[in-house]
Amino acid sequence: MQDATQERFGRTAERIAAHQDERAAELEEKIVRFVDPSGDERALDSGCGAGALAFALAPHVREVVGVDIVPELLEQARKRAETFPNVTFVEGDATKLPFELGSFDLVGTRATLHHVARPELVVSELARVVVPGGRVLVIDQIASVDPLAAGELNAFERSRDPSHTRALSDVDMRTLFEANGLVLERAQTVSEPRHLDAYLDLAGCEGDERERARAEAPANYTAVLGWYLLSKP
Ligand SMILES: C[S@@+](CC[C@H](N)C(=O)[O-])C[C@H]1O[C@@H](n2cnc3c(N)ncnc32)[C@H](O)[C@@H]1O
Numbered sequence: 539m540q541d542a543t544q545e546r547f548g549r550t551a552e553r554i555a556a557h558q559d560e561r562a563a564e565l566e567e568k569i570v571r572f573v574d575p576s577g578d579e580r581a582l583d584s585g586c587g588a589g590a591l592a593f594a595l596a597p598h599v600r601e602v603v604g605v606d607i608v609p610e611l612l613e614q615a616r617k618r619a620e621t622f623p624n625v626t627f628v629e630g631d632a633t634k635l636p637f638e639l640g641s642f643d644l645v646g647t648r649a650t651l652h653h654v655a656r657p658e659l660v661v662s663e664l665a666r667v668v669v670p671g672g673r674v675l676v677i678d679q680i681a682s683v684d685p686l687a688a689g690e691l692n693a694f695e696r697s698r699d700p701s702h703t704r705a706l707s708d709v710d711m712r713t714l715f716e717a718n719g720l721v722l723e724r725a726q727t728v729s730e731p732r733h734l735d736a737y738l739d740l741a742g743c744e745g746d747e748r749e750r751a752r753a754e755a756p757a758n759y760t761a762v763l764g765w766y767l768l769s770k771p
Contacts (some may be wrong), residue, residue, distance in 0.1 A: 540631075542701040543653055544608055547666035548586070548656035550742040555588035555618070555739060566594040571665050572724065573675055574766055584632045584664060585650025589615035590626065591677075596622045599644065603637075605630040613640035614733070627761035633659035637667045644668070652695070652705045658714055665718040668770050674720055680764040690756065697751040699741040708764055719769040728763045 547554065569591065575581075579599040583592040586604030588611050596602050604627040606612055612627050619625045629638045632647065635654060645668045651657040664674050679695075681688035681704070690706065695702040706714070708727070715722060734755055743751055 540607060546699055546701040546741065547608040548610040550740065551588065551608065551614050553742070554611065555640045556563060558588050558590045559618075560751050561678060562590070562593060566592060566597070569594040569675075570598055572726070573644070573646075573767060575644065575671070579672075580641070580671075581644040581725075582635075582637070582642045582646065582667060583671070584635065584645065584647040584660065584683040585653070586615060586627065587611045587649075589618055589627065591646050591647055591648045591675075592627075593618060593622060594626050595644070596625045600624065601630065602626075603633065603642075605635065607631055609696035615667070624651055632716045633663060635663045635667055639666055640669040640672075641667050641671065643672045645672070646674070646677070649674075649679065651676070652703060655703050657703075657706060658717070661720075662718050663715045665720055665770060666680060670770055674715075674766075674768040674769050674770065676711065676715075676764075676768070678711075679705045679761050679766060680708050680711065683707045694751060694754040694756065695761075697754050698743050709762055711766060715766065715768055722766060723769050724765075724767040726765045728765060729760050730763060731758070731760045741760055 577599040581595050581599045581602045583604040586592050586606045589604050592602045592604040602625045604615055615627045644662045645660055650659055668674055681691050692704045738748055
């Protein structure tokens with residue numbers, strides 16, 4: 539699965555970063571409202587890509603570290619970090635983070651769990667590297683608890699992007715958090731209508747794959763995102 543991730547995101551890194559730039563101000567406003575940082579945190583963005591979450595947090599915390607496995611995305615992130623002296627990026631695996639126990643006050647991951655074969659490891663790593671009393675932010679697409687509906691959603695997403703593993707349900711998410719001793723502070727679900735052509739373009743989905751994805755796309759496709767803010771006792 540990591541090969542599929544490298545291939546898909548390596549090929550589309552520039553496009554992803556440009557899309558991120560267009561939405562950066564809106565994301566920052568939403569993240570700050572949901573997380574309400576104190577200003578003194580050392581923060582982690584796990585599976586940072588081109589740094590969307592890292593840059594949203596940067597003006598509101600002391601320091602941010604982003605980690606990702608795709609060098610092309612990190613290159614885009616580092617270009618943008620030139621104007622953010624408190625942000626650095628390192629290459630690494632979200633399921634085996636290269637950080638010590640309790641290294642961060644605030645840790646987050648956005649849109650990464652559904653690209654990982656073992657999302658439970660991403661969550662357990664976040665719970666490990668956050669300090670007791672620290673906070674964990676998870677934002678990801680969620681699937682219906684109905685296995686048939688979830689199966690259809692995941693089939694479409696995999697046709698669009700072979701690095702998609704599966705979207706978890708809200709219940710799966712909450713079970714994972716509880717299993718890692720994390721306490722839910724705040725949650726919301728946000729519906730995001732996806733313009734199909736733009737969404738396929740963003741993944742570089744072309745040719746026969748594009749036709750298959752089009753055929754499998756749910757009518758009026760709207761992604762549902764779960765936002766969760768947790769604390770580590
Ligand atoms: C949809 S992108 C989201 C990127 C970014 N978090 C954002 O909000 O724009 C998914 C990201 O997960 C990263 N990723 C997937 N598996 C990973 C792993 N095992 N370790 C680190 N990053 C991973 C991909 O490289 C990609 O950057």
